[in-house]
Amino acid sequence: MSTLTLAVRDSSTMLRRNLLHARRYPSATLNLLLTPVMMLLLFVYVFGDAMSAGLGGSGADRSDYVAYIVPGILLMTVGSTTFGAAVYMAMDMTEGVIARFRTMSIHRSSVLIGHVVGSVLQSVMSVVLVGAVGVAIGFCSTDAGVLEWLAALGLVTLFSLALTWTAVGMGLSSPNAEAASNSAMPLILLPLISSAFIPAETMPGWLQPIAEYQPFTPAIETLRGLLLGSEIGHNGWLAVTWCLGLTVLGYLWSKALFNRDPM
Amino acid sequence: MPSPVMPTSIGDGRRPCSPAISAVGLRKAYGDKTVLDGIDLCIPEGSVFALLGPNGAGKTTIVKILSTLIGADGGQAEVAGHNIATEPDGVRAAIGVTGQFSAVDGLITGEENMRLMADLNHLSKRKGKQVVAELLERFDLVEAAGKPVQSYSGGMKRRLDIAMTLVGGPRIIFLDEPTTGLDPRSRHNMWQIIRELVSDGVTVFLTTQYLEEADELADRIAVLHDGTIAAEGSADELKRTIPGGHIRLRFTDPSAYHSAATALREVQRDDEALALQLPSGGSQRELRSVLDWLDAAGIEADGLTVHTPDLDDVFFALTRNDAATPAEEAAR
Incomplete structure (x- = not known):
């Protein structure tokens, strides 16, 4: 069997294992959706009127704020599910069966690839679910044609891939699930200091550059542009660069960590 | 071999x-x-x-x-x-x-x-x-x-x-x-x-x-x-590879134990268990001579067991000075 066939075959076996876990314990996945959905409802219904005042354009109201916040919440959902992926990876590494995989003649990285592909699928499904909640409370895409929808899906997938490889690295570098949930905290916190809830320009000056150039903001602005027709500008290539960079670095980091001798 | x-x-x-x-x-x-x-x-x-x-x-x-x-x-x-x-x-x-x-x-x-x-x-x-x-x-x-x-x-x-x-x-x-x-x-x-x-x-x-x-x-x-x-x-x-065969005599009466211990010189004493160990290969002939000798000395034990060397003896003989330190324990 060629290396590639072996890699594909073993990785899909590992993916099946991950999906079995997810199917058997759906609550683990659904719990991760609670935060973004609560945030969405909280910001729209409790803060909505006040927040819409910050959107610029006079006469902006709650429905404008729904349109503004949903793209941000969708990518926050990606952060939240990949946070779960980091914890799950760390937990899985403490299982005896991982040692067994290491002594088998299989594609070495298949364990990781199974985790990543499983998590990206989960992530995209979660985005669809949270998106449905958004639509239910009044979000509608004003501008997107087929092409934009495809590009939006592509962006969400690529962003998930990038964050998942990073998360898997965080999981592998942690000795247990608790440590992983600490080191993966940025995946939850970064969306809070992005343009998800309020425009970056309205933040204090010292925070603006951080908010503007961290991975979430360019991705959120790009998604906003695709779905609502707002200006994308340099955010498009910034988002793609972040995604590709994190994917490559996360992959190399994870692979190196996994190939260390286990204790 | x-x-x-x-x-x-x-x-x-x-x-x-x-x-x-x-x-x-x-x-x-x-x-x-x-x-x-x-x-x-x-x-x-x-x-x-x-x-x-x-x-x-x-x-x-x-x-x-x-x-x-x-x-x-x-x-x-x-x-x-x-x-x-x-x-x-x-x-x-x-x-x-x-x-x-x-x-x-x-x-x-x-x-x-x-x-x-x-x-x-x-x-x-x-x-x-x-x-x-x-x-x-x-x-x-x-x-x-x-x-x-x-x-x-x-x-x-x-x-x-x-x-x-x-x-x-x-x-x-x-x-x-x-x-x-x-x-x-x-x-x-x-x-x-x-x-x-x-x-x-x-x-x-x-x-x-x-x-x-x-x-x-x-x-x-x-x-x-x-x-x-x-x-x-x-x-x-x-x-x-290791010696270790012996006959073990067990007593319940401390005074019988002590008189036996003084009568038999070549023995290993276990004062706590009131037991004595005599070296022996465990053959019938050896056993009989030990019994005859005990009779002659007027010693009556409450229990007698014959012990041939087993892997435990080998193990303990080879690892005698060993008491796993916590560090060794952790290194596993």
Whole structure:
């Protein structure tokens, strides 16, 4: 069997294992959706009127704020599910069966690839679910044609891939699930200091550059542009660069960590 | 085999060695704590080799190195004709490993675990199904196959663990303390399983802290002590290497004990248990002369037992100064 066939075959076996876990314990996945959905409802219904005042354009109201916040919440959902992926990876590494995989003649990285592909699928499904909640409370895409929808899906997938490889690295570098949930905290916190809830320009000056150039903001602005027709500008290539960079670095980091001798 | 063997090494010329497993000078240290300090092994195909040692002696480390889970710091080893450092995939294709802690996936069912192994061993769908069904049957897991492994008992997990190891039909199997923590019935089941494996011509590398287990199963036994192999040989050879046969007299009356202890000079006293030990090889003639002598001295013991050296004696003789320090314990 060629290396590639072996890699594909073993990785899909590992993916099946991950999906079995997810199917058997759906609550683990659904719990991760609670935060973004609560945030969405909280910001729209409790803060909505006040927040819409910050959107610029006079006469902006709650429905404008729904349109503004949903793209941000969708990518926050990606952060939240990949946070779960980091914890799950760390937990899985403490299982005896991982040692067994290491002594088998299989594609070495298949364990990781199974985790990543499983998590990206989960992530995209979660985005669809949270998106449905958004639509239910009044979000509608004003501008997107087929092409934009495809590009939006592509962006969400690529962003998930990038964050998942990073998360898997965080999981592998942690000795247990608790440590992983600490080191993966940025995946939850970064969306809070992005343009998800309020425009970056309205933040204090010292925070603006951080908010503007961290991975979430360019991705959120790009998604906003695709779905609502707002200006994308340099955010498009910034988002793609972040995604590709994190994917490559996360992959190399994870692979190196996994190939260390286990204790 | 002729002479009793105290530290044997490969290349002693007695065995034409076409070994399943061979090692020369394996070393491993964790930090400044040396766990293995030059291990030599030669294990012929189709035999059962038991590595015996107290907790923290480095048994698990040897298994981890030979099964390519971790690298050695020094020395060389070949498993199934493949160098563990340069051709780990060749080694992995030939071996099966059942570790000390069950290498099963607790979140999915027993059958799903087995199917996972079939796929990772690249069996065809039909062949995989057949092998999984056979093994579940053989290890009495058919009924439990649909339940999550988390709900299994210790013995069932261990059986599933071995069944998973066998899916790929390995020619060499590493069993790291396969019966630790099992109840007596499960332990005997496990022994039966190991014997069946051997009758199929599989080479078994077994680690255990139970001397009885090594005595029961192994063709050759090595005693691991302080990171080196203190002795190697068959159970009989090892027993012959040390003295230790004795007759034990037990008393209930302290005054009888004390008068006996003064009357018999060449004895080992155990004041707490009120017991005396006389050296003896355990033959009928020897026993009779001891009895006659006791009668003549007017000594009447409440209990008399004859003790021939067993692996326990060998083990204690070889590892006498050993008390595993916490550091050694942690290094496992």
